[in-house]
Amino acid sequence: MMQTPLIAALQRIVGEAHVLLGDATAQYVTDWRQRTHGQALCVVRPGSTEEVSQVVKVCAQAGVSIVPQGGNTGLVEGSIPQDTGQQVLLSLRRMQAVRAIDAHNMTITVDAGVVLQSLQKQVDEAGFLFPLSLGAEGSCTIGGNLATNAGGTQVVRYGNTRDLCLGLEVVTADGQVWEGLQGLRKDNTGYDLRNLFIGSEGTLGIITAATMRMYPKPAAQLTAWTAVPTLEAASALLALAHQHLASALTGFEVMNQQALALVDSHYPHLRVPMWQDSPFCVLLEASDSESESHARTLFERLLEEAMEQEMVADAIIAENLKQAHDLWHIRESITLAQAAEGVNVKHDISLPVSRIPAFVEETDEALRALVPGIRLVNFGHLGDGNLHYNTQAPEGGDAAAFVAQFEGAIGDVVYQAVLRHGGSISAEHGIGTLKRDKLPHYKSPVALQLMHRIKAALDPDNLLNPGRVL
Amino acid sequence: MMQTPLIAALQRIVGEAHVLLGDATAQYVTDWRQRTHGQALCVVRPGSTEEVSQVVKVCAQAGVSIVPQGGNTGLVEGSIPQDTGQQVLLSLRRMQAVRAIDAHNMTITVDAGVVLQSLQKQVDEAGFLFPLSLGAEGSCTIGGNLATNAGGTQVVRYGNTRDLCLGLEVVTADGQVWEGLQGLRKDNTGYDLRNLFIGSEGTLGIITAATMRMYPKPAAQLTAWTAVPTLEAASALLALAHQHLASALTGFEVMNQQALALVDSHYPHLRVPMWQDSPFCVLLEASDSESESHARTLFERLLEEAMEQEMVADAIIAENLKQAHDLWHIRESITLAQAAEGVNVKHDISLPVSRIPAFVEETDEALRALVPGIRLVNFGHLGDGNLHYNTQAPEGGDAAAFVAQFEGAIGDVVYQAVLRHGGSISAEHGIGTLKRDKLPHYKSPVALQLMHRIKAALDPDNLLNPGRVL
Numbered sequence: 001m002m003q004t005p006l007i008a009a010l011q012r013i014v015g016e017a018h019v020l021l022g023d024a025t026a027q028y029v030t031d032w033r034q035r036t037h038g039q040a041l042c043v044v045r046p047g048s049t050e051e052v053s054q055v056v057k058v059c060a061q062a063g064v065s066i067v068p069q070g071g072n073t074g075l076v077e078g079s080i081p082q083d084t085g086q087q088v089l090l091s092l093r094r095m096q097a098v099r100a101i102d103a104h105n106m107t108i109t110v111d112a113g114v115v116l117q118s119l120q121k122q123v124d125e126a127g128f129l130f131p132l133s134l135g136a137e138g139s140c141t142i143g144g145n146l147a148t149n150a151g152g153t154q155v156v157r158y159g160n161t162r163d164l165c166l167g168l169e170v171v172t173a174d175g176q177v178w179e180g181l182q183g184l185r186k187d188n189t190g191y192d193l194r195n196l197f198i199g200s201e202g203t204l205g206i207i208t209a210a211t212m213r214m215y216p217k218p219a220a221q222l223t224a225w226t227a228v229p230t231l232e233a234a235s236a237l238l239a240l241a242h243q244h245l246a247s248a249l250t251g252f253e254v255m256n257q258q259a260l261a262l263v264d265s266h267y268p269h270l271r272v273p274m275w276q277d278s279p280f281c282v283l284l285e286a287s288d289s290e291s292e293s294h295a296r297t298l299f300e301r302l303l304e305e306a307m308e309q310e311m312v313a314d315a316i317i318a319e320n321l322k323q324a325h326d327l328w329h330i331r332e333s334i335t336l337a338q339a340a341e342g343v344n345v346k347h348d349i350s351l352p353v354s355r356i357p358a359f360v361e362e363t364d365e366a367l368r369a370l371v372p373g374i375r376l377v378n379f380g381h382l383g384d385g386n387l388h389y390n391t392q393a394p395e396g397g398d399a400a401a402f403v404a405q406f407e408g409a410i411g412d413v414v415y416q417a418v419l420r421h422g423g424s425i426s427a428e429h430g431i432g433t434l435k436r437d438k439l440p441h442y443k444s445p446v447a448l449q450l451m452h453r454i455k456a457a458l459d460p461d462n463l464l465n466p467g468r469v470l
Numbered sequence: 471m472m473q474t475p476l477i478a479a480l481q482r483i484v485g486e487a488h489v490l491l492g493d494a495t496a497q498y499v500t501d502w503r504q505r506t507h508g509q510a511l512c513v514v515r516p517g518s519t520e521e522v523s524q525v526v527k528v529c530a531q532a533g534v535s536i537v538p539q540g541g542n543t544g545l546v547e548g549s550i551p552q553d554t555g556q557q558v559l560l561s562l563r564r565m566q567a568v569r570a571i572d573a574h575n576m577t578i579t580v581d582a583g584v585v586l587q588s589l590q591k592q593v594d595e596a597g598f599l600f601p602l603s604l605g606a607e608g609s610c611t612i613g614g615n616l617a618t619n620a621g622g623t624q625v626v627r628y629g630n631t632r633d634l635c636l637g638l639e640v641v642t643a644d645g646q647v648w649e650g651l652q653g654l655r656k657d658n659t660g661y662d663l664r665n666l667f668i669g670s671e672g673t674l675g676i677i678t679a680a681t682m683r684m685y686p687k688p689a690a691q692l693t694a695w696t697a698v699p700t701l702e703a704a705s706a707l708l709a710l711a712h713q714h715l716a717s718a719l720t721g722f723e724v725m726n727q728q729a730l731a732l733v734d735s736h737y738p739h740l741r742v743p744m745w746q747d748s749p750f751c752v753l754l755e756a757s758d759s760e761s762e763s764h765a766r767t768l769f770e771r772l773l774e775e776a777m778e779q780e781m782v783a784d785a786i787i788a789e790n791l792k793q794a795h796d797l798w799h800i801r802e803s804i805t806l807a808q809a810a811e812g813v814n815v816k817h818d819i820s821l822p823v824s825r826i827p828a829f830v831e832e833t834d835e836a837l838r839a840l841v842p843g844i845r846l847v848n849f850g851h852l853g854d855g856n857l858h859y860n861t862q863a864p865e866g867g868d869a870a871a872f873v874a875q876f877e878g879a880i881g882d883v884v885y886q887a888v889l890r891h892g893g894s895i896s897a898e899h900g901i902g903t904l905k906r907d908k909l910p911h912y913k914s915p916v917a918l919q920l921m922h923r924i925k926a927a928l929d930p931d932n933l934l935n936p937g938r939v940l
Contacts, residue, residue: 058867103853106712149658160656163633178916185854186630186820187894188619188669189901189913190939191921195665199658235574242576242686246759247717289716290768297758350656354574384655386585395485424657432658432875443659446648450928451661456926459919469660 009058010088014042017364018045018094026137028089031080032072035432038081040067040089049169049177049208055313056206056463057175060087065463066090068202070144071115076350078148080167080466086238092143099181099209101126107166107183111210112143119212123346131158135332140287143207149199151428156383157250157287160428162198165315167211170197173204174460183211187220196454201430202465204458218287222295223324224303227278228254228317233311234282235384241284243300248295252383253331259379262337262392263330270330274314281314282382283331284361285324301442334379337437338390342399344377344409346390347414350427353385360389363417367391370413371406386427389414389468415442431469439469479528480514480558482504488515488564498559501550502542506903508539508551510559517564519639519647519678526676526933529558535933536560538672540719541585546902547817548618548671548938558675562613569679570649571596577636577653579611580939581680582613589682598684601628603800613677614855621898626853627720627757631880632668637681643662643674643929644728653681666924671900672935676929688757691720692765693794694773696785697748698724701827703781704752704852708823710781711754714772718765721755722853723801727851732807732862733800740800744784750781752852753801755794804849805858812869814847814862815877819873819885820897830859833887837861840883841876856897859884885912901939909939 011019020028041064045053059066069090081087095111101122102108108123108130117135121129132145134152139220144150145161146168158164167181170193180194197205228234234254241249255361261273274281288295297408299317306312318324338344351359358376367374373394380387391410393402415425415438425442426435440448448470455462455470479507481489490498490513499508511534516522529536537559539549547805555602565581571592572578578593586607593600602615604622614620615631616638628634637651663704667675689818698823704724711719730745744751752807769787776782788794808814821829830848837844844865848855861880865874885908893914895903910918918940925932925940 027892051831085825102824104709104820106709107822144672151656151658155656162662172916172920176916178920179914180917182892182894184820184892184894184897186621186625186851186856186897188621188896189894189905189909190917191670191674191924192632192662192665192668193917194919194922195662198662201660204661217717239574239576244759246688248759289714289718290711344708350654352572352575352577352653354572381656386656399815422652422654424652424654424659426658427654427656428658437660444644444649446646447650447660447663449646450642450648450663453927454661454924455665457923 005062006062007042008056010042013050013054013058014044014046018047025089028069028072029081030092033075036077036080039083039085039300041086043091044149045091046093048111049171050357052171052206052208053175054092055090056171060174060461060463062418064088065466067465068147070141070147071136071139072113073140073434074229075102075429076434077433078430081369083465086130092141092208095208101190102183105183106214108214109181109209111143111209112207116140116142116145126214129216129217130212131215132161132164136327142212145200145201145331146207146210147200147202148430149228149346151384151386152379153253153381154250155381157247162195164213165194165198165210168194168197168207169209170205173461173464181211183208187397194431201432201469203455203469204464206464219290220288220292220295221324221326222286222288222292222299223318224284224299224315225273225302225327226284226303227274227284227313228280228282228311228314229278231280231360232336234280235353235357237282237306237311238382240306241302245298248286248298249383250287251283252381253283253379255281255331255334255379255384256376258375259334259377262341262377263333266337267333270326270333272330273316278313296309316455321387334377338377338392341392343391343401343403344392344399345410345455346388346430347411348427349389349414349418349423349425350384351418351421351423352384355421355423356382356387358420359417362387363414366413366417367410369408373397433468436467436469473835476532477512480525480735482514483524483528484514484516484521488517490659495559498539498542498561499551501547506547506550509553510551511556512563513559515561515564519641522560522676522678523645523647525560526641526643530644530931534558535936536831537935538562538617538676540582540611540617541606541609543610544618544902545615545899546904548642548900548902556816562678563610565678568592572653572922575653577681578684579651579679581679581832582677583613585612586612586615590888593684595686597687597870599687600682600831601685602631602634608665609925612680612766616668616677616680617672618900621851621854621856623851624720625851626722627717630664634683635668636683637743638667638677639665639679640675640677643931643934651681654905671902671939673903673925673939674934676934682697686759689760690758690762690765691794691798692756692758692762692769693788694754694769694785695743695754696752696754696773697744697783698750698752698781699748699783701830704750705827707752707776707781708852711772715768716769718756720757721753722851723753723849724852725801725804725849727753727847727900729804732811732847733803734744735809736810737803740796740803742788742800748783753797765823766813792854799917804847806861808847808862811862813873814860814869815873815880816858816860817881818894818897819852819859819884819888819893820856821891822886823852825891825893826855826857829887829891833859835882836862836883836887837880840879843867888912903938906939
């Protein structure tokens, strides 16, 4: 690898040890699902906001674009460099400090490179809850969560990452530092820059630190598993759960029979309950500020009424934490079971909750017509209108051939239906590279035009993560 | 008033009856506090989004700028035209339709001109709660609430107007319509345009409709009034209330002795409790999803522990709705009592909750040094870190002379202290014209530069509410 003047300049800023070249860049330039391999001029690992700022400035001077990266766990190939070998990959992982915990303000201020699980743990030790939780929490960073506005399993109560953030520190495209780390719940002094950077996937600025909300720890969490006859019934159960539990409702996950059949087939020891007799199962979680017995009483009342109204055919409430964990483990095993069954076609979509039953009925039918015998693996965060509406080759079919032949056509059917029902083609994963070319077909042209203008205004030389999102 | 070609064009778009000229514009061009009088070329009252779009287009062609206006209840003179008589005031008040109520999605889609109280009522009739509530609710519009990101009394639980909104329809500076009315809880398909328009005070686009969240109606609301010895104690009580009540805590208002003394003096029939023996009182509200007796038990436990820990010296829980209403009425009478006492100097500031005790102690002292005998009237939404930190002339002093002589100097002292403690000079009222010249002194230069770039990108000819915010 040639030691260009830019590399030398970067070495002066962060130290030689933190400019990686050649093979040392491998883990950074490969998508964790091993689907995409990029190539970087180098990987630079700044240790402070000031170093990030200087890195951006020298790259801007050299006209070299930057790909920011957190834990490299994204699902839309948004933080893998292009294969030109001309981009600088800027890893935030060395920036791991907890800058401040403010108990009375219920906030924590952290560097962008703090791993989500570590953030959860440190907030827990301070006596509070940090509610963001998702599969990759052992390696994803809070900076990456913010850049992609990650979702997860407790959105129905606490919102997306966006809703958990009160302040940001951001390095702009010209290397200035916006110090916006105020932990304020109200601030009407101008445009909402914070939310503009959140979810912009590193294309408008580089998030270097954030002030996040902490929540009171619930006294008890309780999990229930129910069999529901239809998606209409699941939707009615959700409405009833909102009424009975109000904001104690922290999880509402729906899974169709096919999804659970795959888990049962690949992981029979998980003993999936009720799946054989029910088209859908729903996992509910309540977080109670009083006690477990209080939560149990609320759950029992809810499920009793739901059974009377025939929304629910059968139900169990976990007796203890282990049982609750086992039930969640089933839900979380669906993706693995799908992978074990073979490669497949996935969609991360959202819809108004009220439109989900009609969307699924219509789209199931269209896909069965397109690929006879197709297996529809449908599950997700119904409480947020977020479905992982996935498909698998027909029983015994060739998975790779199925994906190769039908991925595009299936996507078209699904996304067209999403559009008709007023939904989104990316609920929680973002756009990145993977969905960038789809966006113009499914997003309002006026919105796209506004986005282009904002990008040009904040990054006029297109130096931050070019070719992503837009 | 001359019938310019622009006026004729506007009459063709909205009909002659809806283009107001001369004296007919009076109520629109005068600030409701009667402090500012502007002058408009005309007031145009479109009846549909399409008409708004056409109005914007003909104004853009004529190079004439537009001042959008909702209920004209703003507090920072953001929707009053300049006194040139060359601007078009665009009133959204004719746009009053409820476009859709979606119970299973818990959303309502309304035109921007719907009055907040009417929105509350229609959501209530649909069996849900719309939690935004503020003094001007009888005349302010939801479009204005969104344009200014209004706060109010239940922010501690439900957030600001921003947090209640899931989608917008906006007419851009060139008259295009962005149809972003999706009622989605998750949508990661690009930049967050919604939050950019919210709180931009009509300077980036004109909000013509919105999809707002509805919440389950609480089964019971309960109000308590407590005497607390210090702001530290109030802050500790807030933390304890978060622990005990979690998201059932829907109100937490602090009032200092001077604020309550003014209410007692001007409205003795309101029988303000506890004020004579306590430096501060705190009003707490709980909204319970179960029952009044459940809420009462929670409140009793909380207050018992607070009294044991000497955060609270005395407390009452309202016995019925009338008593609760009476307690809230005291809180809401502070502003009127201040006005009855004479003109005064007001600030709408926010701080990290943890900084409030030190801020108040320090600023009280500095102001007493500046104006011996000054009366410090301090109250607000402590749960959100939002203080209405106001001042009144010394007892028996000349109010007008006090304001004339000290308004500037007092503001400087207060805002400098806000800056030192990491706060905001406008918590919920916005910037408008009133605070525009202050902004460069108290906002990060990087943030201001980003805001200017965004304004130039979305409104390059500076046609939307020029001279406001920036």
